[in-house]
Amino acid sequence: MTKIIAVIPARGGSKSIPRKNLVQFKGNPLVVHSIRHGLSSKLIGRVIVSTEDEEIAKVSSENGAEVFKRPAELAEDDVLDWPVFYSVLEELEKKDDIPEIIVHLRPTTPYRKISWIDEAIQLLIDNHKADSVRSVSPPVHHPYRVFRINTNGYLESVMSHEHPEPYLLRRQNLPPFYYYNCVIDVTRNATIRKKKSMTGDHILPFIMDENDVIDIDTPRDLLIAKALFEELK
8 A cells, every 4th residue: 555644834933823823713723624634534644743833743742643843944934845844754764664645734724625635645646657736726816817017117917928918808718727725735755855846847736616725824814714614614
């Protein structure tokens, strides 16, 4: 059987919402929802929380996750996902316990159907040439209608290389686009270790309805998520 783990990166610092990963959401800290998602999966063998924060570590351990102490230098605001995941895999290698597939479950996503997780994992297992799977959704605001302001102060379409006036197309004529919704990532060990990337070159889409996506980054997101959560459940 394929050895599969879930990793939940949950540092203590947060600028937009202080102590975000411990914010109470429908009766539990945010991080606990993702821990339970991982533990409920039929395919995930273990759930690891990477954190430098003692309170997050305690809450995570009490709710069934293993805790890996994250080095302080990997808990800064500007640290991306890859070095955190690489650090976790290095620790596992020391114990000769190397997973083949790593599932990234962000604690800022308190709503996931467990079937989504297992389907995304199976998608990667079944496609040997793929480096990773990322969940995506149709964007609320289509890129064809996005502008930048040029140096002369005029609006300039960012998609003019695809169409002379993309912003004038009717909605039904707009080509399909997808945005990365941060709900589920599934990545091969080799992608992280050898390609030094969280995605690699060949990324499979796990397409989700945009109305099923909750990703909490700001206080406004948190208010919206609380309003949507019960309805989605």
